[in-house]
Amino acid sequence: MNRFHVVDAFTDQPFHGNPAAVLVLDSPYDDAWAQRVAAEFNLSETAFVRPLAGADADYELRWFTPTTEVDLCGHATLAAAHVLAAGGAEGPFRFASRSGVLTVTARDGLLWLDFPANPPYAKDVPDGLVAALGGEPVWAGFSDVNDYFVVYPDEATVRALAPDLAEVARCTVRGVTVTAPADPGQPYDFVSRLFAPAIGIPEDPVTGSAHTALGPYWAQRLGRTRLDAVQCSARGGRLVVELPADAPDRVLIGGTAVTVSEGTLRY
Known part of the structure; x- marks a missing residue:
């Protein structure tokens, strides 16, 4: 059995911002299971976090909508860092993802996502x-x-x-x-x-x-x-x-x- 958290991201008020489910897992998991879990929560994103032992990143981070896995998600990354910090983990948090290593750092009362720029x-x-x-x-x-x-x-x-x-x-x-x-x-x-x-x-x-x-x-x-x-x-x-x-x-x-x-x- 796994613990989950539902987090409203990019807001300081409950029931505002963007909700994401976050699961922090101890071991590898099946992709099809992760997709079924995301469909069950039926939120715009469900984040799956797993500790890593590598030098470049501290955690693996993946994001699933109710229908598919995506390459990049900001609010669920913020939610994942929020859950880790609330659980006593110390940042910065380095996440290995489909979009490379993403870092989240606490500063000025905010959590800051360091993402690749994608100018239109x-x-x-x-x-x-x-x-x-x-x-x-x-x-x-x-x-x-x-x-x-x-x-x-x-x-x-x-x-x-x-x-x-x-x-x-x-x-x-x-x-x-x-x-x-x-x-x-x-x-x-x-x-x-x-x-x-x-x-x-x-x-x-x-x-x-x-x-x-x-x-x-x-x-x-x-x-x-x-x-x-x-x-x-x-x-x-x-x-x-x-x-x-x-x-x-x-x-x-x-x-x-x-x-x-x-x-x-x-x-």
């Missing part, structure tokens, strides 16, 4: 995607986190989008990130949403990995290397993004998390 670049989007999203974007492209990346002129447009998710699901990528600058006077710099119906997530509440593209894009547009971000889903989430001057190929994503439940998985 111009690329034609599929026929019908813009119409399926709605609104009138000002730019569209792609990021190597495997998302289409669509920019709108203002925050209100992003908040009001009600996309045709069946049409969005026709895109054979992870998802579609939509974004806009914050309204004047807001205490944050930009907003975003992410739709990923093709992998079983109609709308992700908060997506850390998407900010590996959002951070570089808005840093260039706004001329700053530290940005406050809001993902304006129904649950909502807050993130801080930093672009380190000494590591232009990395993005630091800061946030907090709250454990909302824990228990024993019997099978």
Whole structure:
């Protein structure tokens, strides 16, 4: 039997942010079992953590949606580090993952994810995607986190989008990130949403990995290397993004998390 924790990530309030299940396991496990567990929790991500004895990383970390394993997930990485720290483990936490070694460090009251940068670049989007999203974007492209990346002129447009998710699901990528600058006077710099119906997530509440593209894009547009971000889903989430001057190929994503439940998985 294995212990599990359900953690709301990128928030300091329960029932906000993005929930992830976290299991810290002592031994290897079967991939099919992990997928069934993720389907049982039916959260956007379930994280599986296993200690390693190697020199490069302290833990193996894998992420599963209800339907598939993914290459990178920010909120479940934050949740995993939160669970380890709450259990008395000392960071920084070095995770071996499909996206290389990812480090999480505590600083300034936040847990900071050190992720590879994935700045978006111009690329034609599929026929019908813009119409399926709605609104009138000002730019569209792609990021190597495997998302289409669509920019709108203002925050209100992003908040009001009600996309045709069946049409969005026709895109054979992870998802579609939509974004806009914050309204004047807001205490944050930009907003975003992410739709990923093709992998079983109609709308992700908060997506850390998407900010590996959002951070570089808005840093260039706004001329700053530290940005406050809001993902304006129904649950909502807050993130801080930093672009380190000494590591232009990395993005630091800061946030907090709250454990909302824990228990024993019997099978």
